[in-house]
Structures are given as C-alpha cells and as structure tokens.
Amino acid sequence: MDGGNQTSVTEFILLGITNLPQLQIFLFITFLMFYLFNLLGNLSIVTVVITDQRLHTPMYFLLGNLSFLDFFLSSTTVPKMLSGLLMEDKRISFHSCIAQLHFFQFFGSTQTLLLTSMSYDRYIAICNPLRYHVLMAKRVCIQLASSSWITGFVYSLSQTILTFMLPFCKLNKISHFFCDIKPLLKLACADFHLNESVLSIVTGCATLSTLLLIIISYVFIGTHLLNIRSPQGRRKAFSTCTSHLTVVLLYYGTAISTYLRPATDDSLDQDRLTAVLVTVITPALNPLIYSLRNKEVKRALKKVFLGEQNCKRTQV
Structure with missing residues (x-):
C-alpha cells in the first residue's frame, strides 16, 4: 500500500493495557479464564440451538447468532x-491490522442490529x-439475521476503507491492545478530522x-x-425480556461511551478499559445471562452435558 496514499508503515506496535510485568501476568491469567469461559459458553449455546429440536424457534435462532458473534x-x-501480555513482541503487520479492524467492526455492528431484531421478536x-x-416465520427470521450480517459487513468495510485511505508515514505505536479506528486515526500523517466526524455521525446515527x-x-x-391483570402472568412475560435488556444495557452503554466521543488522550485510555468490557467480559457473561434466566436453555445444556437420563432425573 505504498502507492496512492503514501503509506510507509509496514507494521504497527500494540502498546497493550499495561507495561508492568506483575500486572501483565495477572491480567493474562484473568483474561484467559474469561476467554475460555466465553468459548465454552457461546459454543455450547450454538451447539444446543442447532441440535435441540425444541430450540428451533426464532428466539433461539437469533440467540444462536448472538453467541456466534x-x-x-472476542476471538x-x-x-x-x-x-502481547505474555511476550515482548507486540508487533502486528499492516495487513493484519486492517483485517483485525474490519472484523471487529463487522462483528460489533452486526451485534447491534441483531439485538434490535431480538427486541422485535420479543x-x-x-x-x-x-x-x-406468521410474523416471525422462518423466512422472516432468516431475513432479519442475514440483513444484520450484510449491513454490518457494509458498514465495517466502509469504515475500514476510510481509515486506511489515510497515509501512515512514521508513527506506528497504537495506544491500544488491538487495531481500532480512533487510536489508528491519531497515527495518520494527514488531517483525520473528516474521518472522525464521519465515524461519529454514521456510528452515532x-x-x-x-x-x-x-x-x-x-x-x-x-x-x-400493564394490561395483564395477573401479576404472575406479567412476571412470566417480562422474564423473557430481562436477559435481552441486560445485554442491551451492557452493549449500548459501552458503544456510546467509546465511539461518540472525540479521540483525546484521556478518552483513548477510557476506551481501552471499555474495550476490555466489550471484548473480554461481556461475551463471557452473555451465555451466563441467557442460561440463568431461561429454563429451555438450561434444560438443553443439561441434556448435552449430563445426558438424557441424568437430565430427566434432575427435572424430577
């Protein structure tokens, strides 16, 4: 990419979260445990949604997509x-940085649209x-999910192209633990305020x-x-929404605080902490949130991990 945009940087250095060796080891162990829990939890939900016939409904189809995302x-x-926490080599190639930024924006924006589809389903x-x-027929459900994926891909592709059209000449130290738009804009050797404005406007809208x-x-x-007279019926209906509401509050709170502020040094420090919540903690908590509040998911998980007979004994 040395031609039209005069980019001379061939690799970036991810500064990460901290330079303190003792804290790095602690964070490595902590984040590794969260990541493994994320893998186990989300892959388990995807597995039970695919294999259990009783979960072949729009609600669980969308939940399976969310776990997949x-x-x-996180990955x-x-x-x-x-x-980066374990080794001294914190380099990432220019093209790997492009790919990382694109897929992070792709999966993140798709998740936003999917959460909206899940609220419509509820x-x-x-x-x-x-x-x-009728309103949530299989065809409609597939259209909602596929439109979320396609729109997320187009959004991500446009943001990635706009970011890497800028020239990167000298500075290559990214003040983050992955390639995100705002810290990358700070390294461009050209005016990036148009990119920052487009990011805020498009992402904000x-x-x-x-x-x-x-x-x-x-x-x-x-x-x-409010029109349901039975308190028990009201609680039962609302209980199907609490998991989704919890995930929405976690996700939108972090998204708004990250992308709707200008890229100052203080805001980038806050963005690193927010990114930990988005990429490490929230993806690990989502399976727990949905499985604890959903009897069908708990039953399907018990069936997978304990077997059919043990599952029946547990229910008895």
Whole structure:
C-alpha cells in the first residue's frame, strides 16, 4: 500500500493495557479464564440451538447468532492481546491490522442490529402472540439475521476503507491492545478530522436509531404488560425480556461511551478499559445471562452435558 496514499508503515506496535510485568501476568491469567469461559459458553449455546429440536424457534435462532458473534468478536482481539501480555513482541503487520479492524467492526455492528431484531421478536411474542408464527416465520427470521450480517459487513468495510485511505508515514505505536479506528486515526500523517466526524455521525446515527427501535419495542411491551391483570402472568412475560435488556444495557452503554466521543488522550485510555468490557467480559457473561434466566436453555445444556437420563432425573 505504498502507492496512492503514501503509506510507509509496514507494521504497527500494540502498546497493550499495561507495561508492568506483575500486572501483565495477572491480567493474562484473568483474561484467559474469561476467554475460555466465553468459548465454552457461546459454543455450547450454538451447539444446543442447532441440535435441540425444541430450540428451533426464532428466539433461539437469533440467540444462536448472538453467541456466534460473541465468540468471533472476542476471538478477533483477545488472542493477540493475550500474546502481547505474555511476550515482548507486540508487533502486528499492516495487513493484519486492517483485517483485525474490519472484523471487529463487522462483528460489533452486526451485534447491534441483531439485538434490535431480538427486541422485535420479543415485541411480537408478547404483544401479538396469536400471529407470532406468521410474523416471525422462518423466512422472516432468516431475513432479519442475514440483513444484520450484510449491513454490518457494509458498514465495517466502509469504515475500514476510510481509515486506511489515510497515509501512515512514521508513527506506528497504537495506544491500544488491538487495531481500532480512533487510536489508528491519531497515527495518520494527514488531517483525520473528516474521518472522525464521519465515524461519529454514521456510528452515532446507527447506534441511536437502533437503540430507539429497541426502546420503542419495550414501550409497547411495557404498555401491554400493564394490561395483564395477573401479576404472575406479567412476571412470566417480562422474564423473557430481562436477559435481552441486560445485554442491551451492557452493549449500548459501552458503544456510546467509546465511539461518540472525540479521540483525546484521556478518552483513548477510557476506551481501552471499555474495550476490555466489550471484548473480554461481556461475551463471557452473555451465555451466563441467557442460561440463568431461561429454563429451555438450561434444560438443553443439561441434556448435552449430563445426558438424557441424568437430565430427566434432575427435572424430577
């Protein structure tokens, strides 16, 4: 990429989270445990959604997609971060940096759209249950998921192209543990304010519009629940939404705090901490959040790990 944009940098150095050796070892062990839990939890949910016939419904199809995204979102950044904590070599090639940025943005933006689709699914299930199997037919469900993936890919590709159209001439130390847009913009040897404005506007509009759709869905859900006379029925209906709401609050809180602020030195320090939450902690917690609040998922997981007979004994 030495031609049109005059890029001379062939590799970047990821400065990581900390330079303190004792803290690096502690963080390596901690993040490795979270990552392994993430792999086990999300792959388990994907497995049971595929293999258990009773989970072949729109709700669990979308949940399987979410777990798939969590697995790959974390795997895009965490292995490189772990190697940086353990080894002195913190280099990443220019092309690997492009790939890492693209896939992180791809999986992250797709997750935003998928959470919106999941809120629509909950709205239909609670507010219009008699038409649920029509409005959330298999074709519709596949369209919702595929449109999320396609839109996320287009968004990510556009942001990646805009970022790497900038020239990178001398500076190559990224103040982060992976290649993200804002720390990369700080290294460009050209005016990056247009890129920063486009990032804030496009990401802000996408984030706030999808969040608004989720809020509207839950306003309708809340209004419907108030009309349910039975407190038990109201609690049962709302319990199907609590897991999704928890994940939404975690994900949108971090997304808004990261991408809707200008790239100052202080904000980049905060972004590293936020990125740990997005890439390490939240993907590991999501399977726990959904399995603890969902009897069907717990039953399917017991069936996979304990076997059919043990599962029946547990239920008895």
